Amino acid sequence: MATLSNYLILVAFLLATAIETISATEEQESLFECRRHMNSHCGNKIVDVLSSQKKNKVSRECCYKIVQMGYSCHSRLTLFVSQTNAELRSKNSTHVMAKNDVIFNKCDQATKPESWQYLSNCVVKIGAKCGKQIFEKQVDSKHKVTKHCCQKLVKMGESCHINLAKALIRTPEMRDVDAIQFLHNSKKIFDQCRDLE
Numbered sequence: 001m002a003t004l005s006n007y008l009i010l011v012a013f014l015l016a017t018a019i020e021t022i023s024a025t026e027e028q029e030s031l032f033e034c035r036r037h038m039n040s041h042c043g044n045k046i047v048d049v050l051s052s053q054k055k056n057k058v059s060r061e062c063c064y065k066i067v068q069m070g071y072s073c074h075s076r077l078t079l080f081v082s083q084t085n086a087e088l089r090s091k092n093s094t095h096v097m098a099k100n101d102v103i104f105n106k107c108d109q110a111t112k113p114e115s116w117q118y119l120s121n122c123v124v125k126i127g128a129k130c131g132k133q134i135f136e137k138q139v140d141s142k143h144k145v146t147k148h149c150c151q152k153l154v155k156m157g158e159s160c161h162i163n164l165a166k167a168l169i170r171t172p173e174m175r176d177v178d179a180i181q182f183l184h185n186s187k188k189i190f191d192q193c194r195d196l197e
């Protein structure tokens with residue numbers, strides 16, 4: 001049997017972890033480490049939503065941050081601010097933590113890739129060699145994608161490509177990647193390959 005490429009290992013790994021949510025790596029993380037996965041814009045936004053009665057929606061950008069950070073970090077940060085933030089401290093903490101879960105679940109739904117089955121079909125279509133090439137360009141646009149791989153990408157289809165990107169975003173290795181930028185790059189790569197045809 002041929003040796004598996006890193007890309008396939010990465011994909012196999014992500015498929016195992018992406019459907020659930022990231023949880024394995026974050027168990028021992030300190031609050032300080034959790035904080036590093038969040039930026040102040042989204043942090044403030046989440047506190048706003050937690051402390052308001054209104055159905056204040058979390059943006060797509062901040063939803064990706066929450067999902068990438070993982071449920072355990074998200075909840076621990078909420079618990080921390082619920083005890084330190086003046087506005088939140090006056091609220092019933094049971095209600096605050098319930099809202100914490102609602103936010104996480106909504107964000108999980110809003111950023112979720114298609115099913116395992118769907119994704120593995122896409123991986124088979126693109127193959128390990130081209131998959132790796134495209135992944136490298138998604139991470140760093142200086143990389144090149146050959147014409148052959150471009151054709152395979154277009155044949156696989158945009159929906160597969162974007163769903164694979166959404167799944168990759170959920171892997172532990174990609175936790176601190178800017179998800180919106182990554183998706184934007186992904187779309188651009190697809191458009192460029194399609195225009196090549």
Ligand SMILES: *[C@@H]1O[C@H](CO)[C@@H](O)[C@H](O)[C@H]1NC(C)=O
Nearest residue numbers: 090091092093094095096098
């Ligand atoms: C907080 O809310 C829960 C559920 O609504 C209630 O059972 C509990 O008594 C409340 N706690 C306080 C301190 O008001």
